[in-house]
Amino acid sequence: MNIHEYQGKEILKHYGVRIQEGIVAESPEKAVEAAKKIMAETNSKFVVVKSQIHAGGRGKGKIRGTEQRGVQLAKSVDEVRDITKNIIGNVLVTHQTGPEGKKVNKVLVAQDVYYPGASEPKEYYIGILLDRARACNVIMASTEGGMDIEEVAEKSPEKIVKEWVDPAIGLQPFQVRNLAFALGLKGDAFKEMVKFISALYRAYVETDSSMFEINPVLKTSDDKILAVDAKVNLDDNALYRHPDLQNLRDITEEDPLEVEATANDLNYVKLDGNVGCMVNGAGLAMATMDIIKLSGGEPANFLDVGGGANAKTVEAGFRIILKDPNVKAILINIFGGIVRGDRVATGVVEAYKAIGDIKVPIIVRLQGTNAEEGARIIDESGLKVFSAVQLKDAAEKVKQVLAGQA
Amino acid sequence: MSVLVNKNSKVIVQGFTGSEGTFHAQQMIEYGTNVVGGVTPGKGGQSHLDRPVFNTVKEAVEQAGADVSIIFVPPAFASDAIMEAADAGIKVIICITEGIPTKDMMVAKEYISGKDVRLIGPNCPGVMTAEECKVGIMPGFIFKKGTIGIVSKSGTLTYEAVDQLSKVGLGQTTAIGIGGDPIIGTTTKEAVELLMNDPETEAIVMIGEIGGGMEAEAARWVKADGNRKPVVGFIAGQTAPKGRRMGHAGAIIGGADDTAAAKMRIMAECGIHVVESPALIGETMLKALGRN
Numbered sequence: 001m002n003i004h005e006y007q008g009k010e011i012l013k014h015y016g017v018r019i020q021e022g023i024v025a026e027s028p029e030k031a032v033e034a035a036k037k038i039m040a041e042t043n044s045k046f047v048v049v050k051s052q053i054h055a056g057g058r059g060k061g062k063i064r065g066t067e068q069r070g071v072q073l074a075k076s077v078d079e080v081r082d083i084t085k086n087i088i089g090n091v092l093v094t095h096q097t098g099p100e101g102k103k104v105n106k107v108l109v110a111q112d113v114y115y116p117g118a119s120e121p122k123e124y125y126i127g128i129l130l131d132r133a134r135a136c137n138v139i140m141a142s143t144e145g146g147m148d149i150e151e152v153a154e155k156s157p158e159k160i161v162k163e164w165v166d167p168a169i170g171l172q173p174f175q176v177r178n179l180a181f182a183l184g185l186k187g188d189a190f191k192e193m194v195k196f197i198s199a200l201y202r203a204y205v206e207t208d209s210s211m212f213e214i215n216p217v218l219k220t221s222d223d224k225i226l227a228v229d230a231k232v233n234l235d236d237n238a239l240y241r242h243p244d245l246q247n248l249r250d251i252t253e254e255d256p257l258e259v260e261a262t263a264n265d266l267n268y269v270k271l272d273g274n275v276g277c278m279v280n281g282a283g284l285a286m287a288t289m290d291i292i293k294l295s296g297g298e299p300a301n302f303l304d305v306g307g308g309a310n311a312k313t314v315e316a317g318f319r320i321i322l323k324d325p326n327v328k329a330i331l332i333n334i335f336g337g338i339v340r341g342d343r344v345a346t347g348v349v350e351a352y353k354a355i356g357d358i359k360v361p362i363i364v365r366l367q368g369t370n371a372e373e374g375a376r377i378i379d380e381s382g383l384k385v386f387s388a389v390q391l392k393d394a395a396e397k398v399k400q401v402l403a404g405q406a
Numbered sequence: 407m408s409v410l411v412n413k414n415s416k417v418i419v420q421g422f423t424g425s426e427g428t429f430h431a432q433q434m435i436e437y438g439t440n441v442v443g444g445v446t447p448g449k450g451g452q453s454h455l456d457r458p459v460f461n462t463v464k465e466a467v468e469q470a471g472a473d474v475s476i477i478f479v480p481p482a483f484a485s486d487a488i489m490e491a492a493d494a495g496i497k498v499i500i501c502i503t504e505g506i507p508t509k510d511m512m513v514a515k516e517y518i519s520g521k522d523v524r525l526i527g528p529n530c531p532g533v534m535t536a537e538e539c540k541v542g543i544m545p546g547f548i549f550k551k552g553t554i555g556i557v558s559k560s561g562t563l564t565y566e567a568v569d570q571l572s573k574v575g576l577g578q579t580t581a582i583g584i585g586g587d588p589i590i591g592t593t594t595k596e597a598v599e600l601l602m603n604d605p606e607t608e609a610i611v612m613i614g615e616i617g618g619g620m621e622a623e624a625a626r627w628v629k630a631d632g633n634r635k636p637v638v639g640f641i642a643g644q645t646a647p648k649g650r651r652m653g654h655a656g657a658i659i660g661g662a663d664d665t666a667a668a669k670m671r672i673m674a675e676c677g678i679h680v681v682e683s684p685a686l687i688g689e690t691m692l693k694a695l696g697r698n
Contacts, residue, residue: 130508132618132656135515135589150661167516208509237481237655238507267653271645282586282653283560283615286642287684290666293645294683302646304653335562335569337545367569368545391566391685 001234002054003248006108008230011245015203017196018226020218022110024052031084034109035077046112048073049083051092053102054253056231061094063087064101070094073112080109105252113228117221123228124183124219125149125160126197128204128212137165139201141179145216171201185219192225200227207245208238257320264316266305273298275398276321276330276360278314280305280339288333291391295398300327305334310343315351322358329401331394332364341366341374349381361386361401365394408535408580409555409600409607410498410524411474415539418466418496419444420487421478423454430478430502430543431455437540442470463494476532476541477501485510488525488591492518499591500541501527508655511589518591525591529654531561531583542583544568552577553608554691555601557594557624559586559615559654563642563684567611570688576695579607586654588618595624602634609636609695611687612678616643617656617664622672629676636694639678640687641666 009019021041023034035047051058051070058070068086084107093101114121123145131138142160144152152159161182163175173194180193196217204212211233218228239246251259261268267282271289275297279285282304289299301321305313314332321330334344348364365388366374378387386401388394411417417434421427422444432455435441443458443466450461460466463475475496479487484503491499499518506528518525526533532542536549548565550572558564564583571578582597584590594614601607614621621641628637644666646652648659659665674680679694681687692698 130512130588132588133620133623135512137512153661167512205509208507210508235508236651237505238509240482241507269647269650269652271647273645279562281560281562282657283558283563283613283642284566284684286615286646286652286657287563287566287640289646290642290644291683291685299645302650302652335565337543337548337562337565368548368565391570395683395685 001236001239001249002253003232003234004052004054004106004250005050005230006052007248008232009227011207011232012200012203012227012230015206016199017203018224019230020110020113020226020228022050022108024106024108025084026106027088028081028084031107031109032077032081035074035080038109038111039077042111044112044115046073046075047080048110048112049080049087050108050110051087051104052106052108053092053097053104054250055094055096055102057094057096058092061092061097064091064093102253113218113220113226115221119221119223121221122219123216125152126200126214126217128201128209130210131164134164136167137204139163139165139179139197141183143183145218149213149215165201171198187223189219189223189225192223196225208235208242209233210235257323261303261320264313266303266313266317266320268320269302270324271299271301272326273300274326274328275402276300276324276327277333278303278305278317278321278330279333280307280335284333284335288331291395292331292398295395295402297329297398297402300324307339311347311350314344314347315354318351318355318358322355322360327360329360329398330362331398332362333391333394334366336366336368336371339369341368341370342377345374345377348385349377349383352383352385363388363394363397363401365389365391367391408538409604410526410533410580410582411535411539411541413438413440413538415474415498415541416440416442416470416472417474417476417541418442418463418470418472419476419478420463420491422446422459423449424478427478428455433546434540437546439539439541442466442472463490463496467494467496472496474498474541475500477503479503481505481507484528485514488514489517492521492523497523499523499525500530500532501525501591502530502532502543504529506587508588511587515589515591526582527585527590529587530585530590531564533580533582535580536578544581544583548572549581550577553579553606554611555579555604555607555609556581556611556613557597557601558583558613560613560642563613566684567613567687571611571691574688574692576688576691579604586615586656588656593623594620595627598624598628598637602628602631607635609638609691611691612637612639614639614641614669615654615657616641616646616652616666617658617660619663621669622663625673625676625678628678633677636691637678638681638687638691638694639670639673640681640684641669641673642684644682
């Protein structure tokens with residue numbers, strides 16, 4: 001599960017990680033109020049207004065149709081009001097949102113941490129994630145803060161240092177020192193960084209996170225180390241033991257169809273294509289998307305109905321797929337192991353009748369237990385549904401339907 | 407021969423008396439698997455499906471001689487069940503449970519790493535040795551005894567492959583569902599290696615999906631090992647977008663190496679017969695064996 005920057009920072013702070021402080025606001029008035037408070041506390045005229053959406057690249061991204069950046073330094077209360085007015089309620093387009101962008105509902109009004117002082121501020125990168133090959137967590141640190149880390153990994157991999165954490169014994173102090181020294185820090189900044197990384201790792205483990213990306217981590221001009229941004233990803237499988245973190249879910253950040261699917265216990269991901277699909281099993285669902293592409297279409301979605309495909313789940317799946325106006329055909333691909341083909345076929349026919357007027361052609365491929373019986377039920381239903389038993393036949397039918405021959 | 411499980415395997419079911427455990431234990435018994443009992447803490451001494459229920463895996467090993475365990479325990483307790491089985495001396499642990507927190511699996515994998523045990527899964531359909539022994543949830547009727555081994559991250563896609571093989575007249579030795587989670591007990595490479603070293607297995611189907619580097623690792627091993635047997639490979643998720651989890655917790659494209667295209671390219675370079683369409687697994691295997 002993804003959460004917002006401001007939520008991620010609250011978690012970090014709770015575990016003793018120093019952060020760029022801020023107040024979240026949902027209107028220009030609230031933003032102004034927040035700015036005044038922060039300006040008084042920091043004794044500064046500057047604050048930063050940061051759009052809160054679940055996507056990166058906000059600093060370079062622009063509000064659609066304007067030159068307004070997603071993250072901007074405001075040098076007065078009036079500027080805070082103007083910038084926030086430009087942002088809230090509008091759509092921010094970044095390299096991660098794609099051209100459709102994301103609507104901004106909230107901004108984080110944050111303290112300006114790049115103030116002048118005894119030394120130059122310097123940005124770093126720190127990430128924590130699972131190293132799948134080694135089956136343990138890895139902490140990555142780089143002097144190239146503020147940069148896209150994948151780009152750094154490609155162009156100058158020597159600038160990324162890593163420490164792998166033994167799952168049995170946990171993170172050791174020497175590993176943290178290795179990282180802090182590798183970043184070229186000394187004195188107070190070194191000690192601060194050791195504290196920062198130790199607390200950060202503790203936060204990662206105790207919240208069952210699946211990814212932390214703190215980019216940038218800032219060394220301020222007075223040698224404090226703090227998180228300026230926080231990308232936090234939580235392990236969905238572990239959310240059951242963190243009821244407080246479950247509340248951080250922001251469904252306005254999710255596709256409404258995906259929210260509806262989740263409510264129906266369906267695993268659905270909206271895509272941009274023209275052929276919808278409904279499949280049992282995640283691997284077969286991905287393979288079905290691939291078949292659609294090879295047949296000349298583009299998958300409109302990923303949809304795994306799971307092990308218990310019945311009339312109810314099939315109907316819920318139909319309704320969700322049909323809400324996508326791009327869908328020109330639907331391919332249902334069920335490999336009945338435990339699920340019986342005739343049952344699924346009956347489910348499809350019932351769901352079809354319950355929904356009524358389905359305008360797009362439907363191809364049903366049933367295989368496995370009672371597959372032939374299922375195909376007969378489909379064929380005899382009198383509905384505009386094409387049945388197939390072999391996956392190859394299904395692909396061929398998709399091709400014909402898209403070519404308008406069926 | 408065959409690998410991992412056969413007609414001599416003495417299988418116990420952890421989570422025996424639960425609804426999933428009961429249903430699938432029954433199916434396994436019907437297929438002919440030697441299910442010697444099950445474990446449900448607190449229900450020891452009872453009888454279920456005409457077989458003894460034990461409180462601990464240790465008792466099941468001592469009293470029923472169990473050497474294989476299949477786990478249907480809910481996600482919150484599954485990593486504990488894995489460790490208990492390993493501690494009790496079970497040799498092959500097959501964990502079906504989906505949804506185990508990554509942190510728990512990290513600990514369980516570390517715990518079993520020094521022990522003489524093989525973990526298959528979690529989040530997998532299990533292991534099936536055709537017409538001998540089913541330790542999993544795969545539909546038995548699609549299998550036919552033969553010479554093709556299968557390694558797959560996915561459930562229904564495995565059935566698809568098996569079904570296609572059976573329909574073109576190619577039976578199977580063992581199908582190993584390794585699971586779709588980011589941390590699993592047996593990697594693609596390890597499963598392929600088991601089949602490569604099995605004298606009864608003549609060729610291998612290897613089915614992967616987006617995310618992680620296991621298929622590339624397996625492909626490189628197949629090549630380094632001298633391509634001793636034909637391998638047909640498919641990667642699901644050629645059309646999956648970046649950064650979205652496609653059902654399985656491990657099926658997500660992070661970096662460039664996670665994509666289906668990257669994996670398929672490496673597999674082809676390593677001499678694997680890569681199919682673009684999952685509908686062509688059976689046919690391609692026939693060709694790879696020179697029998698079309």
